[in-house]
Amino acid sequence: MALEQLSNYTKFFSFILKYYDSDVVKSTANTALKEEVETDLEFNQKPEELVEDLKKMGPTYVKLGQLLSTRPDLLPDHYLKALADLQDDVETISYEEVERIFEEEIGVRIKKAFVEFDPVPLASASIGQVHKALLHSGRIVAVKIQRPGVRKSFLEDLDTLKQVADLAVSHSKAARKYALNDIIEELRYILLNELDYNKEAQNLIILKENLKKFDYLIIPSPVAEYSSSKVLTMDFLEGKKITSLGKLKKTEVDFNPLIDDLVEAYLKQIIVDGFAHADPHPGNIHLTSDNKVALMDLGMVAKFSPKLQEKIMMLLVGMSKKDGDAITEALLEMSEYDLATAHVDSFRKNINRLVMDSTSTNAEDMETGRVLLQMNRMAADEGIKLAVELNILGKILLNLDQIIAVLTPKYDLQQAIRRFMEKMVNQKMKQELRPENFYGFLLDNKKLAENLPGRLNKITERMAANEFELKINALDEDRLTDGFQKVANRITSGLIIAAMIIGAALLMRIPSSYSIMGYGILPFIFFIIAISLGLYLVYNIMFRDEHFRKRKE
Incomplete structure (x- = not known):
């Protein structure tokens, strides 16, 4: 070891x-x-x-x-x-090894399970390789066999990467900035999911159910009795990689209805279902002989929470309308940042510039996924950390851009998003009004109704015992008290000034041996003092009071 x-x-x-x-x-x-x-x-x-x-x-x-x-x-x-x-680039697994793994996992020999089994693999990758076979029922299937020892190899490499990443984060500002340890943790999560073929079989079932209304899309069904964590048997779908189609095929067939289905299906996966095929690169998207799209390889799926789905919906609407401010707000609501260190205004300005520069609407010129990934880079430069799911969304859209550009170069993706968004919103609302969601609402209110009498009883008991306290954090208590004291002082000062003026007026009627300007000296002094105090009070209110100054500004 x-x-x-x-x-x-x-x-x-x-x-x-x-x-x-x-x-x-x-x-x-x-x-x-x-x-x-x-x-x-x-x-x-x-x-x-x-x-x-x-x-x-x-x-x-x-x-x-x-x-x-x-x-x-x-x-x-x-x-x-x-x-x-x-x-x-990996070497293929020998047929003898394939036979051994299949029998160990399924408990049945290949020759007994299948009428035919092609020993030459259709494809070979780092995790496994795929063979074509024929069941006794006449059903043609693809059998994916996991490489021997691949799990052990992956885990050892991941452990090495984790130790190095933890060390780097402890000693490097750059490693902390980009959360290098989080990247390795995300890689571990992705790989462990891809290594479990039971999860991939379940992903096929879920996606097939979610997309059953789309006529142009096909998802293979797994064969449960011949599947395990290291073996996956599913429908074999004959087709070609979209990027390998000839020019004649592209001119003969109108692919717009197919692309409409593909775009709408992915919008539904992301915004409504929260469960999406996360790796739709051209190698995993095949065109069948009857001009339908087959979605392959569901080892990697993306999951979006309900709150994130709403924000992504706002983001895509903003992108389709080229509304930089709406895009910025949606991105900020999906991010983490410190107002003291993040440059939000600069981020907003850069997003608006990027949107204004993206003038093309044709699929062959416009790269929606690339634009979204550029936004991610801008956010990092301005001290804003966007949600990890946006990287996955960017990759999905980047791959879709390539497929759309190959089949329908003049396709207006922005217009398509606007066209389908109303339908997505309606589906989202219907989903939220499902009985199970309504039952959750009822359960929450049931708990409130059950707890309310006890809580009210405690409140009334404390009020009766003069122990009830109300804490308000929104107000500055000292500032509020000072304000009341200032008001009280000014009212008192006003009353004293008024009393001095009235007293001076009454004293003026009494004859005095000493006078100034025909008035008795004592009432005259009181009057001057009252006038001076009154002017000083008015000066304070108009020129020194904080609230007045702010209102004047």
């Missing part, structure tokens, strides 16, 4: 030594620490070189590279593009 750990550390640190002093890492660190960095740097390692190095590191690092492709706040654009297309 110690030798394996040493091997993992050696492999990792050899990679780190190569890239530690590279321009890519310096660019990331400078961005994190708000230091000036040139925008058109010539990096000493090309994106293709980084991709090849990650492949050599193994499947875990390939998955890490794919995850980093959704982080524009970490890497330059050309690196993001290279990482987004990152696929691992």
Whole structure:
């Protein structure tokens, strides 16, 4: 075990030594620490070189590279593009090994379970490979077999990455800025879900039910009796990758109804269901012979909470209308930031500039996903941390952009979002009015009704015993008391001044041997004092009172 750990550390640190002093890492660190960095740097390692190095590191690092492709706040654009297309080159599992794994997991030999089983795999990836087979019922299926030892390998690499990430966060400002440990934790969560084929089978069932009303979309159904955590048997769907279609096919067929279904389906997944196919890259989206879209590989799904769904709905409406302020408000409501350190006004200004620069509406020119990922980078630069789910949303939209641009280059995605949004809102409202949600509302009110008499009883008992206290944090008690005292003092001063004036007027009628301007000296002095005090009081009210000054300003 110690030798394996040493091997993992050696492999990792050899990679780190190569890239530690590279321009890519310096660019990331400078961005994190708000230091000036040139925008058109010539990096000493090309994106293709980084991709090849990650492949050599193994499947875990390939998955890490794919995850980093959704982080524009970490890497330059050309690196993001290279990482987004990152696929691992792995050797195929031998047919004898496939037979052994299938029998161990299912308890049945391949020759008995299937009439035919193609020993040559259809596809091979880091986690597993897929074979075509024929059931005794005549149903053609795809059988996905997990690689032996892949779980152990992933967990060892993840443990190494976690230890290094924790160390980096403890000693590096840049690592803390971008929450490097959270990235590794997210990678662990994604990989452990992908390694459990039972979860993928369940994902297929859920998505098939959610999208059953869309005529142009097909989701394969799993075969439960021939599936386990390491084996997944499902419908085989014959089709071609959308990116491999010929030009003649694109001109012969009107793909607009199909794309309408695809866009509406993904809006429904994100906004209404909160459960979305998170990896719709062209390799996982196939076009069948009858011109329908088959959604493949549901090992990775995204889940959005009800509150987040509402905010995303506001965001997409804002993007479709090119309303920079609405987009900014939606993003801020989905983010965490400190008002003392975040530059919200600068973020708002940059979002508005980005929206105004995005003038095109055609799918071939407009990159909705890329724009959303750019917004993420802007937020990080201004000290604002957007919700992690927005990275996933950006990746989903980025992949959809590619598919739409291939099949219908002139498709107006913004108009489509506006067109479908009303339907999404109606579906969302219907979902919230389901009986189970209504029962939850009734249960909450039932609890309130049950607890209310007891609470009222306690309140009345405390009031009767003169122990009832009302605490209000919204008011400054000292300030309120000072205000009342100031009012009382001014009323008293006014009464004294009025009394002095009235007294002086009465004394003026009494004859005096000493007089000034024909009036007795004593009433004259009282009158002058009263006038002086009155003017001083008026001066204080008009020019020194805080409330008056603020109102005047």
